[in-house]
Amino acid sequence: MTTTPPATPPATTGSTGVAVELADLRRSYGDVHALDGLDLRLEPGEMVVLLGPSGCGKTTALRILAGLERPDAGTVLVGDRDVTRVPPNKRDMGMVFQAYSLFPHLTVLDNVAFGLKLRGRSRAERRRRAGDMLDLVGLGQHHDRYAHQLSGGQQQRVALARALAIEPAVLLLDEPLSALDAKVRVQLRDEIRRVQLDVGTTTLFVTHDQEEALAVADRVGVMNAGRLEQIAPPAELYDAPATPFVGSFVGLSNRLPAQVVDGRARVLDATVDVLPGSATGAGVALVRPEAVRVTADPAGTATVASVAFLGSVSRASVTFADGTLVTAQLPSAAATALQVGRRVRVDVEPVPVLVVAD
Amino acid sequence: MSAVVSRVVRYLLLLAFAAFFALPLLALLDFSTTDLRTGGRTGEAWASLVEDPTLTEAIRTSLLLAALTVVGMVVLLVPTMVWVRLRIPRATRLVEFLCLLPLTIPALVIVVGLGNVYAWVDYLVGDSPLTLAFVYVVLVLPYAYRAIDVALSAIDSTTLSEAARSLGAGWTTVIVRVVVPNIWPGVLGAAFISIALVLGEYTVASLLNFDTLPVVLVLLQKSDAPASMAAALASILFAALLLVGLSLLDRRRPTTGRN
Numbered sequence: 001m002t003t004t005p006p007a008t009p010p011a012t013t014g015s016t017g018v019a020v021e022l023a024d025l026r027r028s029y030g031d032v033h034a035l036d037g038l039d040l041r042l043e044p045g046e047m048v049v050l051l052g053p054s055g056c057g058k059t060t061a062l063r064i065l066a067g068l069e070r071p072d073a074g075t076v077l078v079g080d081r082d083v084t085r086v087p088p089n090k091r092d093m094g095m096v097f098q099a100y101s102l103f104p105h106l107t108v109l110d111n112v113a114f115g116l117k118l119r120g121r122s123r124a125e126r127r128r129r130a131g132d133m134l135d136l137v138g139l140g141q142h143h144d145r146y147a148h149q150l151s152g153g154q155q156q157r158v159a160l161a162r163a164l165a166i167e168p169a170v171l172l173l174d175e176p177l178s179a180l181d182a183k184v185r186v187q188l189r190d191e192i193r194r195v196q197l198d199v200g201t202t203t204l205f206v207t208h209d210q211e212e213a214l215a216v217a218d219r220v221g222v223m224n225a226g227r228l229e230q231i232a233p234p235a236e237l238y239d240a241p242a243t244p245f246v247g248s249f250v251g252l253s254n255r256l257p258a259q260v261v262d263g264r265a266r267v268l269d270a271t272v273d274v275l276p277g278s279a280t281g282a283g284v285a286l287v288r289p290e291a292v293r294v295t296a297d298p299a300g301t302a303t304v305a306s307v308a309f310l311g312s313v314s315r316a317s318v319t320f321a322d323g324t325l326v327t328a329q330l331p332s333a334a335a336t337a338l339q340v341g342r343r344v345r346v347d348v349e350p351v352p353v354l355v356v357a358d
Numbered sequence: 359m360s361a362v363v364s365r366v367v368r369y370l371l372l373l374a375f376a377a378f379f380a381l382p383l384l385a386l387l388d389f390s391t392t393d394l395r396t397g398g399r400t401g402e403a404w405a406s407l408v409e410d411p412t413l414t415e416a417i418r419t420s421l422l423l424a425a426l427t428v429v430g431m432v433v434l435l436v437p438t439m440v441w442v443r444l445r446i447p448r449a450t451r452l453v454e455f456l457c458l459l460p461l462t463i464p465a466l467v468i469v470v471g472l473g474n475v476y477a478w479v480d481y482l483v484g485d486s487p488l489t490l491a492f493v494y495v496v497l498v499l500p501y502a503y504r505a506i507d508v509a510l511s512a513i514d515s516t517t518l519s520e521a522a523r524s525l526g527a528g529w530t531t532v533i534v535r536v537v538v539p540n541i542w543p544g545v546l547g548a549a550f551i552s553i554a555l556v557l558g559e560y561t562v563a564s565l566l567n568f569d570t571l572p573v574v575l576v577l578l579q580k581s582d583a584p585a586s587m588a589a590a591l592a593s594i595l596f597a598a599l600l601l602v603g604l605s606l607l608d609r610r611r612p613t614t615g616r617n
Contacts, residue, residue, distance in 0.1 A: 115525035
């Protein structure tokens with residue numbers, strides 16, 4: 001695993017968050033190791049997104065931090081406090097669930113005030129704070145509604161307001177957008193990030209959607225088989241994957257034959273730098289589609305197999321005589337010159353690539 | 359079939375059902391208000407509901423028994439079922455089996471077994487008819503279990519309880535303030551079924567020699583038939599009123615549906 005600390009401290013305008021540390025967490029379900037020695041540190045006020053395929057242990061990690069599950073081994077530190085054995089109701093965590101979790105018998109306002117009531121706050125204070133939180137998530141007009149009168153996106157906003165109302169030490173988001181449709185998902189994703197920056201609460205967000213992860217995170221942790229493969233700011237994770245798994249899981253990559261000599265890789269007649277952790281000798285280079293340039297050229301060595309229009313950009317698949325398939329991403333305007341069956345020249349941009357053993 | 363014809367058929371069916379239910383009740387009313395000597399009308403039988411000490415005592419006993427049974431059932435069953443669902447789902451089948459068991463054993467067999475148990479209950483708690491509440495709690499389990507189980511299945515109790523716990527609620531708060539309010543219609547239903555069952559239970563009470571309303575009604579039938587009919591009608595009306603009351607109570611609450 002490689003760890004990159006946040007380059008700059010996250011911008012916070014509200015209260016300062018606390019640091020969270022998960023150390024050597026282990027959890028097994030029968031023969032399955034959901035967590036196999038997970039180490040993760042969240043800086044105060046930081047939003048870390050855990051990303052990974054289903055079954056990689058990301059939700060288990062979040063539930064252990066919430067106290068909803070016990071680790072077999074390892075420790076959970078929130079600030080300076082060891083909460084490994086502390087029950088969830090004594091942990092001071094605000095949590096938003098994947099499933100709609102508003103209490104059906106309470107109004108929106110009472111839902112948000114629920115945690116404050118348990119903390120013995122006065123009625124006036126509860127109403128004021130819950131109202132403020134609802135304003136924050138843009139639902140100031142819906143105090144007296146019930147959950148079944150709200151859309152899915154609105155319910156998750158209320159759930160966010162409810163989680164934040166108790167001024168939690170840590171905010172936990174367990175795939176909060178998975179049940180929503182695409183447009184609402186993007187909208188609410190940006191909203192969650194805005195609110196999180198506003199209140200400055202240290203946040204752990206779990207998702208299997210990489211676009212979501214890259215869009216909102218200070219740092220993204222990619223998990224696989226119960227371990228953290230790499231944790232880094234989104235751009236770094238994308239441009240400089242540390243392991244073959246991260247390279248292939250995050251974003252699209254072409255797998256092209258490469259030869260590494262003296263820290264430089266020979267890929268499709270181009271010579272490019274290699275990233276740390278690359279294999280030496282013969283291997284496979286992971287090359288992003290946007291690092292591949294395709295130009296129509298009657299003397300080219302490849303032919304266009306298909307072109308997919310994706311809006312502002314298009315993706316062209318080209319094949320070489322030996323059967324190697326390469327995907328290139330290019331502006332849609334440039335893609336009109338590429339017709340299926342045409343000869344093209346393929347170049348690789350001189351950006352560093354990760355070369356893995358074949 | 360045209361709309362008019364189907365409406366007529368609907369009303370006819372409704373009328374037929376209404377008659378089916380109402381005629382025996384009207385007959386009860388008629389008989390209980392008839393003066394058997396003169397053939398005229400009299401309110402004597404109805405007055406005896408509050409005047410005849412045996413009858414009033416039996417009514418009081420049965421109502422108390424119903425209340426005790428409901429309390430016992432709710433206290434025993436609701437936390438158990440919620441706990442099993444949230445914490446030990448593996449035990450669901452076992453609890454269901456245990457709760458349905460009373461249905462499979464004939465009342466007579468239960469009473470024979472209970473005879474021995476009640477010798478001890480007499481000895482320890484005294485021989486008040488209210489001790490019947492112990493066996494009634496067991497007898498209502500199959501029906502109450504079903505009603506509460508349906509309500510529990512309709513909500514995502516796991517997520518709701520996890521949300522409540524993350525907000526600072528202990529287990530008692532989770533059950534009392536989050537789960538129970540959302541399964542309230544089921545609990546009310548279970549309570550109603552329990553009351554109806556207790557008010558109509560004859561076998562166990564009679565064989566254990568306790569004077570509950572049904573037992574006294576049967577005795578009374580031989581000595582003062584109109585009074586027994588009046589009491590029977592009164593208990594049916596009481597149960598019906600309860601049902602209407604409970605459903606009205608339920609309607610005042612917001613619907614707990616989700617989209």
